[in-house]
Amino acid sequence: MRRLAFVSLLSLAVVGTADAKGQPSLRAALPADHTEGLRRGGFMLVHGYRHADRFPLTLIGTAEGTVSGRRTSVPLTFVRDTLDGSILLITKTWPDGGAWVLNIGGGYDSTRMYAGIVIGVNPQGVPVLVQNPRGAMGGTRQASRREVAQLLAHLNGDRAEAPGMVSGPWRVLFTGPGALLWLFVALPVLYVISVVQRTRRGRGLKTATA
Structure with missing residues (x-):
């Protein structure tokens, strides 16, 4: 029942993440064979898209959380799950306990990140939130440090609502x-x-x- 509820949550979360003017986008999902995914050390899958078609993207990211009262950043590791590289498995590199935010960027290479996705993991280790932070130009992006901190506070119960993660129109004038x-x-x-x-x-x- 818990897994079905989470799959429904993901279905709602990825609505509207289609490419903006051909820009790539990222979507997250549980592996079809969840048991096999866990056996391989996988946590979730990330799909790369462009023009609504699967597209191989280079991913970078970190798991942001708190360990022993100190803010901790752990690099994420991605394993190719398809031959074309359009689906990557997020391996679990962060420790158990506490809330975590997986802040992921995708692009054509590690220097050009044109898409982003954020996955919120509650203190019980269950992914409960998926968002695609929006940039001022309409595409998606990675979350800022402030947005990550706000999301961690929400996952830990210290903040009522999750941050909207939408750049204001003014941002386009300065970036x-x-x-x-x-x-x-x-x-x-x-x-x-x-x-x-x-x-x-x-x-x-x-x-x-x-």
């Missing part, structure tokens, strides 16, 4: 293409200001010598 736009706008403006200032100084000198 990625938005930052370049500011640069292209700012340079001509600074040039015009410098020309005006030089012109005024020149006029001031002519007036002083007249």
Whole structure:
């Protein structure tokens, strides 16, 4: 019954995670043969998609939790579960006890992470939450340190609601293409200001010598 409830939770969680304008996306699920998955040290599966088709992605990530009262970050290990590499098995590398947040990013290589997914694990070791943090451009991303801390507080019962993990529209103005736009706008403006200032100084000198 518990497993069926979790599968239903996952089905709801991945709705709406389709690619935004062709960007890759990540989905999480339990292995079809859960017993075999556990035997192999697997915790969950992560599926890579692009244009709604399975797509091999490079994954990186960490398990974030608290051990002996101290915040701990454990690198995640992924094992290929299909020949094309579109499905990867998350092996359990973090210790038992306490809540954990699996913060995962996916992309074409380890330097270009265009997709993200977050899995919340309660203190009993059961995955109870799956979210795809949204960026300002509409694609998914990894969670920020603040969002991870808020989610850990929620899983430990210290926070009533899980964080929304949606970047505000303002973020696009200061990151990625938005930052370049500011640069292209700012340079001509600074040039015009410098020309005006030089012109005024020149006029001031002519007036002083007249």
